Amino acid sequence: RLEKIWLAFGMAMLAVFLLVIGVSAFAMGMAPPTSHAHDHKIDPAQVKTTAPFDKPGLRQTGDHEYEAVMTAFTFGYSPNRMEVPAGSTVHFTITSSDVVHGFEIPGTNVNMMILPGEINHATYTFTKPGEYLVLCNEYCGAAHEWMKTVIVVK
Ligand code: CUA
Incomplete structure (x- = not known):
């Protein structure tokens, strides 16, 4: 018993x-999945037809607040020029449509590796007016040295 x-x-x-x-x-x-540097992966070949990367560009999301959707490719970035007023906070969302690239804004703490199809985020507040270059710091081929875009802060 x-x-x-x-x-x-x-x-x-x-x-x-x-x-x-x-x-x-x-x-x-x-x-919800814990959010890291990259939330999900896109087939690099599909990047150009996958939202939001099908329409790269800058869009205002608030007062002095912008989202910059960008793609890195051999050998450049889209868009190749952006302009924001001084004091703007820019949230970058960027992926690569081919190989590994870099995303470095010299003089700021923005410096990341852009892996093909992975979505990377960075945020920076541009307090001082000027021209900020975005440079590729990962060797990606013959024209690597010239791969860049510019952010004009007015
Ligand atoms: Cu892209 Cu080096």
Whole structure:
């Protein structure tokens, strides 16, 4: 009799245990993925036809707040020139449609590697007017040295 009670108790514990595992697995599945540098991957060949990269450009999202959707390719960036008023915070969203490129704005803390099809983010507030070059700092081929775009801050 005692054995039967223990057996029932054991079975109940097992059921509870499985239930807990099941519920936590379900909860994990439902939880939003933790956001890192890249949220998801695009086939590099599809970058030019995948939103938002099908329409690279600058768009205003608030007062002195902009989003810059950009693509890096051999050998340049799209758009190849952007203009924002001084004091603007620019949120960059950028991917590469071919090989690994870099994205460095000398004189700022913006410096990242742009992997093909991976979406990279950086944010910078341009307080001082001037011309800010964006340079590629990952060797990507013959014209690597000349790969750049410019952000004009007025
Ligand atoms: Cu792109 Cu070096």
